[in-house]
Amino acid sequence: MRAEAEALRESIKQSLGLLRRHLDVDVATRRLAELNAKVEDPNLWNDADAAQKIMRERTELEERLGALGRFESDLDDALTLIELAEAEGDTASEEEGLAELRHLKSEADRRQIEALLSGEVDGNDTYIEVHSGAGGTESCDWARMLFRMYARWAERHKFKVEIIEETFGDEAGIKSGTLLVKGHNAHGWAKTESGVHRLVRISPFDSNARRHTSFASVWVYPVIDDRIEIDVKEADCRIDTYRSSGAGGQHVNTTDSAVRITHIPTGIVVACQGERSQHKNRATAWNMLRARLYEREMEIREAAANATEASKTEIGWGHQIRSYVLQPYQLVKDLRTGVTSGTPGDVLDGDLDSFMEASLAQKVYGGGPVAVEDVE
Structure with missing residues (x-):
């Protein structure tokens, strides 16, 4: 001893x-x-x-x-x-x-x-955006589970969490959702979560109780402060307003307060419906677009930009960064670092630190999957 x-x-x-x-x-x-x-x-x-x-x-x-x-x-x-x-x-x-x-x-x-989080925006607040993949209700439900996982992770670290946008699925779950996570180094910690996440489980929506595989993508990009200038021409953008989806009171149901901005040259789309005021949603959406354009520019500059973009091109087989298996056994495995957890319930409840730490260490120190012990 x-x-x-x-x-x-x-x-x-x-x-x-x-x-x-x-x-x-x-x-x-x-x-x-x-x-x-x-x-x-x-x-x-x-x-x-x-x-x-x-x-x-x-x-x-x-x-x-x-x-x-x-x-x-x-x-x-x-x-x-x-x-x-x-x-x-x-x-x-x-x-x-x-x-x-x-x-x-x-x-x-x-x-x-x-x-070692010394990147220009590592210390900033961050957006975490979740999109369901192909697969209808099953995929939408998986996107909802991931959306909750990141909210719980943020709460564990005493970060402030705001729901910026949430588009509900036709039967269950969400088609997309965006969280704003506020706190020191929020982006530095969360940035390695970008990519495709795969779920294997017995579907609660399948009357024959068959095993299903679902995919959802996660994009993480920083909130840009006034120190960083991003020039966005309004002529290059299409701005749409629409009614917020889901529950939210009489005002939300009857007013086109939600805002979607499409940046035509890049195809980037951002949306905000977190506020009742269309003016506030529009301002937030412009900030999100600036952040996405900044992140895109940084990816272009980085040597690993091609690999990063490849992980986002298709929400499906061969592009996932992490697998979550609930049946026939219990295991979460990060395919980049080799880190595993035998308690998926804890991971889905926001216990992501071991995965984030390993990914950050790999980025800092380089090399292939890090040598780590399995998490019990």
Whole structure:
């Protein structure tokens, strides 16, 4: 047990050292002091946009510096507990200390990957768009399950979630849906989820209880702030208004408040029906279109653009990034990294961290499927 504790201690300290260097603690501490001084300025909110940026940067630095401090304190507490337990022969307390070290190791690994989210928009809020594939009701129901999965993932991480658009299927599920996930590094974490997701199960819509395979696609793209200029000509777009689908009260049912914008040169289509006001939906749809066009431009620039686009060309066999098997056995497997889970129910309830971490590590460190243990 002592050998395991020593190995965990060294690994955690190494991760903490990397995190401290990446953050540059001395510089971050001085910057936080500057931001705290600005926050005390009574004229701060004269410029609301500038004030919000200052508050966001301050909150981020406070969280990152605070997390490092808590890590070091928790590590010392766990090591002290193990040392005292060994001296007193208290096996239960010693195991408790080891369990805390294992937890700290997992969290340190996660934060080490998160520290490498240095892309221009990794720290931004993100849109998560889900589309059903061929297969009618079965596929629409699978799209609904994925839509809920990402909402639950976001809620687990204390991100704010808004439903921007939801087009319901004819009998069940959704044909498409868009979530806006707000929180630090929301896009950085979620961006690896873009691609086709495959479900295998006994269909609840088949009276003969046969096994069905369904597909749905997920696209993840960042919310673009004012720092990034994207020129969209209104003449290149077709704007349609329509009535929101599904329940939503008398206003939604009788007013063409939903907005769909088609960017004719690229064929990109975005839609918003989250607000009762057509004006607000139109503004949100324009922001979504700018975000999609930015993401498209970034994909073109990246060397892996062809592979990324290929994963989106067809919602069906041969293009999936992850398979979710509910029958005849229980397994979720990511086909890019090899990460698996034997508890699909947990995954569909938003437990996606192991998949996201492995995909991010693969992007950062390169190589094929990472060597990981199966998730029980």
